[in-house]
Amino acid sequence: MKTLVLVEHDNACVKDATLHTVTAAAALGEVHLLVAGQGCAAVADEAAKIAGVAKVHLADDAAYAHQLPENVAPLVVALMADHEAFLASATTTGKNIAPRVAALLDVMQISDIIAVDGPDSFTRPIYAGNAIAKVKTSDKKLVITVRGTAFDKAAASGGSGTVETVPGTGDSGIASFVGAEIAASERPELTSARVIVSGGRGVGSGENYHKIIDPLADKLGAATGASRAAVDAGFVPNDYQVGQTGKIVAPDVYIAVGISGAIQHLAGMKDSKTIIAINKDEDAPIFQVADIGLVGDLFQIVPELTAKL
C-alpha cells in the first residue's frame, strides 16, 4: 500500500519524530511524505534523503506556515485520494491534525500505535499504558498516529526520493496563528535525549529545580523533564511534562528526582532502558519500577552526585 507521512518541521529542518514514523510507515508499504509549510523547500530536500522514502509532496503556502489543522487537513484529504494510509507522529502537531483528517475521510483513527501487526492490525497502549490492546480495523483507508519511542529512527540519509510540488487547498479563513512562546534550550530535546533528569514535587520550587536539576543535567548532557505535580506547581513550564498526557520518553537513562511515581507519570517513562530514582520516601512507587534506587534527601544527594561526576 502507499502511505503518506506528515513531516514535522519548523520550516527549516525535519524533526526527529518524523524518522520514527517513517519506520512505522515502511512496515505498511511504500513511503511518501508530505511537507506542508511556508518557505520549506529545504525541508522537502532533507526529507527526500530519508532512507526508504519514494516521494515527497511539497505544499509551500502561507496557509501552512503554522500547521493549522483547518488548512492542513483538507490538503491531506486531497492527497489521500492516491494513498491508502496516513501516518502522523503522536506529537501535539500530529494529534491536532490526524483526527481531523480521519473524520473528513470517515475513518476511525488508530491512535498512538506501538507496533504494526499486519496491514489492518496494530498494537496500542490504553489506560495510560496499564493495558495493551491489539486492534483490527475494517476501514478501507488507515489514519494512524505513531508513538515515536516504539519505532527505531529511519536513517536521515541514503534515500533518494523525488520532490513533487502539489497545489495548496487554500486558507480556511476560520483560524489564524497569533503567536508562540517556544522555549529555546541548549539541552537535547526531551523526546530524543539519551539521558533525562526529571524533577518532581519533592524539588520544592522552581528556584530549587534550576539549582538542583540543571547542574546534574549539564554534567550528563541530559534533557530536563518534570512530573505533572512540578508543572502544576509552576516550577517549570508545560513542555517539561513527562507522562500520560505530557511527553512519552524512553531514554537510555532516566533519573527521577523527588518524583513519587504516580501511574500517570510512569506511563510516560517506564519504557526507559534504565530508571534511577532518588527519593526520601523508601515506599514511593517509583522504586517499584526503578532499576537503581537511592533513598535519601535529594538536596544533599544530587549536588554531591553532580560534584562527583
Place this chain on the structure above:
Amino acid sequence: MKILVPVKRVLDYNLKPRVKADGSGIDLANVKQSMNPFDEIAVEEAIRLKEKGIATEVIAVSIGEAKSQETLRTALAMGADRAILVTHDGVAEPLAVAKLLKAIADEEQPGLIILGKQAIDDDSNQTGQMLAALLGWAQGTFASKVEVSGETVNVTREVDGGLETVALKLPAIVTTDLRLNEPRYASLPNIMKAKSKPLATKAPGDYGVDMTPRLTTLNVSEPPKRQAGIKVASVDELVTKLKALGVAA
C-alpha cells in the same frame, strides 16, 4: 451563546485498571467510575464563561450506558443548566461520538463546544478534532487559556515546544489541557438542586447515527512488568553505576 460540554464516564483515575483474564478488555464490574478528569475541566471552563456573562446556557452531553446519567448529574451539580444523555451500551468510538455530537450541535446551535482533550480510558485524543472537522469549525486543542471576545475566541495551546496561541472564529471547538483551570467541587445544595435539572434521554437512532465500531479489539493484555531493581546505599555507589552505564566519564 450556548456552550455544549460532552462528558464521558470512565474508570476513576485513582484506580488501577485490571485486565480481564480472557483478554477481552478491562474489568469495569463493581469499580468506581467518574467523570473523565479532562471533561471536568471542560465543564468548569464553560461554567466560568457563564459566570462572566459570556455564555447564557451550559448543556452537558454524555454518550454511554444508562449510568452515565450520574456523570451528567455531576456536571449539573457543578453548574451546567441541562443535560442530554444518548444511551448506548457497548463501544462508542470517537468517530461515532463525533457524529452524534454534530447532530446535537446542529439542533442546539452552540457558540462553543468544550471537550476534554482525551479520555483516560482509551487515550484516543480524537473526538474534539473529529467534531470540528464534521462541523467545519475551527479547533483549539490542548487549551491552557480561553478568551472569548466578540466573534472570536483566542486559545492558548500547550504544544511540545511550549505554548501557542490561535485565534478562532466562533462557533469553535476547544479541547482542554490540565492547566486550563481547577474544577470546583459541587456543594451539597447544588448536588440536591441538580436532581431536578432537566435531563433528556435519547438514543443514537434519534440522530440517525450508526454506532457499529470500525475497530475490533482482538486482545487486551497486561504490559510487560518492570522488575524493581536494586537500591544503592551511597552516592559513590550510584556514581559507579552511572559510569558502568556509560553516561558518566
